[in-house]
Amino acid sequence: MLDTIKDFASWFFVTGDPLIYGADVAITLSVIAIVGVLTYFKKWGWLWKNWLTTVDHKKIGIMYILASLLMLFRGGVDAIMMRTQIALPDIKFLEPEHYNQVFTTHGTIMILFMAMPLMFGLFNIIVPLQIGARDVAFPFLNALSFWLFFAGAMLFNMSFVIGGSPDAGWTSYPPLSGLMHNPGVGQNFYIWGIQISGIGSLATGINFMVTLIKMRAPGMTLMKMPMFSWSVFATCIIIILAFPILTMTLALLFLDRFGGAHFFTLDLGGNPMMYINLFWMWGHPEVYIVVLPAFGIFSEVVATFSRKRIFGYKSMVFAMLVISVLSFFTWLHHFFTMGSGADINVFFAITTMLIAIPTGVKIFNWLFTMYRGRIKFELPMMWTIAFIPCFVVGGMTGVLLAVAPADFQFHNSYFLIAHFHQVLIGGVVFGYFAGMYYWWPKMFGFKLNDYWGKWAFWFWNIGFYVCFMPQYALGLAGMTRRISEYSWDTGWGPLNLISTIGAFLMGLGFIFQVVQIATSIFKHQKDVTGDIWDARTLEWSTPSPAPEYNFAVIPHVHDVDDWWETKQRRAKGIPEAPQPQLEPIHMPKNSAIPIIMSLFWFVAGFGFVFGWWWFYVPGMIGVLLCMLARSFSYNTDYYIPVDEIKRTEAAIRGSV
């Protein structure tokens, strides 16, 4: 009996690696600490009522951002471990199997559990405020999206200590990810972690699409919508069209592994190439899903800190929509070398290069916005300015990769690694950092400390170039991706050492950001006006942080940068239209169903990972019951009465 339990435990828990034991201890200690603090300060009820069951888009956004920063830490540790292993030849830090798991989880986490939720966090906090709405179109669904993401992320991260992590790369190509070559549970964790959070992502795409179409304040025509909201619009188009492809592709892979199907197997007629096509039909648009909102952020930041209207508003909108369409016609450039034939390669080479045109339009528009502007070098603007050269170089190397014949040399080498990190860190990470610094006062009512912010900025930036520039050279010297060891006679040692130093510098940059946030909580510059940057769009017309109903009176919009124009009119003493009377505000009620339903999804996912029907059957039944419970609940909203609005407004505006 005891032996059976021992055998099970050694199979169920990941054992044999001191790093993992360290992680076990760290996880246990943090859980005990969190539970202890909450119990000691009697905060469980507060946590449940104010956060876990909330449907307020601003709070959901904050939870997204917290979770994604946590994932940035996890993915960053993975990166540091990898770079340590290949800093010099013949280092025995990670076993090859462990190395495979680390690069797989690094990629998956950074794209799906870091970039996506950070993006959704900013969507949530800003979009309704920016378009003058009281909430998103479906607040309940919004909470559900968050908890599904969270459940999926936790399931995926669990693989680290339970069962074993996936190790077939973040793309998980079959047959490597098929049952024949990958019999463990790791791949199932990959499938279900992404699957569960993917449902949430799709729901968010639909939710924001409807919000942007239907909930704009009166007077805000589509061509008066702020740039960030436009970028969300373009992103949602791609999400709605691309995410179902991922869902189905992973479902088919799972049916292969779980149900004995033959979609992507090597025997009985399966076709692994089908998976690769389908994966990148989602995967390439996904790149634009994460980068378009960053473009939106840059547009807001550049206009605000140059104190000028964005240059070429219409061309910016058009460029984004063109990118969102073109993004669906480029997927094959991910496998030029896999024998598609010259004609097909040429088609996809051209469509890939075409995307550089609208992107270039946007870069020039940002530069022209800065031209003769009165630029203020606040942190968001610094990240934006750092982004431009970084992204331009990254884009150029992308065009080099798009040249099909040249790609036969670059493919799967470190040149490629350097390229996509340059566009993803230079574009997405820098962009979201700019957005986080820009909107932080709106979220929490105070500005983040500049001192530590500048340390973080310089360490990230210098670290970035030190880390990735050598990798272009390494790629041209023949170093391929995903290798965990090499010998001295390759000559790759020195450049790899430099690259690793760069990775550590970026790691320090992240630590400085943590210090920045921690110190700012205690000592900070308060945002008393609600408009700390003297900005241009509607979200800055509300107090910081905005009350739960966002706007006591829904604004009427006349111009593109309506809040800026309002301030101009006020400065000139032009009388404003009288404010209409306050009316009771219709609000959605909190609900526990999203978190409970996601918990059932988690249980079901865990059951599918291990093939335990006594987990997945109750889990799926629970999910269905939660859906029924929601369908049958009619008491889902309430009205905030006028006196309460008056009291709230007096309290938050009193200090102005």
Added chain:
Amino acid sequence: MAQSAVNKGNHGAGHDHGHHDPNELKVLGFWFFLISDVILFSVLFATFIVLRNSTAGGPTGEELFNMPGVIAETFILLTSSFTSGLAVLAMNRNQKKQLIGWLIVTAILGAAFIGLEISEFVEMVHEGAAYTTSAFTSAFFTLVGTHGLHVSLGLLWMIGLMIQIGRRGITDTTRGKITVISLYWHFLDVIWIFLLTVVYLMGVM
């Protein structure tokens, strides 16, 4: 906090600015969901088309498909789409009993469709075309089965809505729910027409 619970259906129009007709939002949101569902089925169709000749020596569609049964399924499903339309018409005339009646007819037709489909599947397995036999059978069962799963979930949903209509009658809220499920039901019909064409007709041709 003072909260006053108000039934969504009862508050007047123009009551508060910036508040939107919830049904209008739901229907638009559902259209976007249907678009994403179209993509989902497109992946399955594409996979089926790529793999339909990959029978690996196992039975082919031409040998397996029982066309009279498929034609019967088609007529049953098309009729159910028609009766769900009649349900919506009854709702628009505020006739609760007719509405529930037509929903029951729709659900029975849907259940009959599922029953026929299952018996077709069982027969195929008996003829040696199991799920794991070849890439073709995997693709076939997954594509047709996903449609069947959609129909089955729609049935559960419809039963839930019938109970709600029975309890609450035709209100703004239930009206929105019926509109959405009828969209869903018609959508499943359209998908089936593609299934009939791509899987069965092209399979036996």
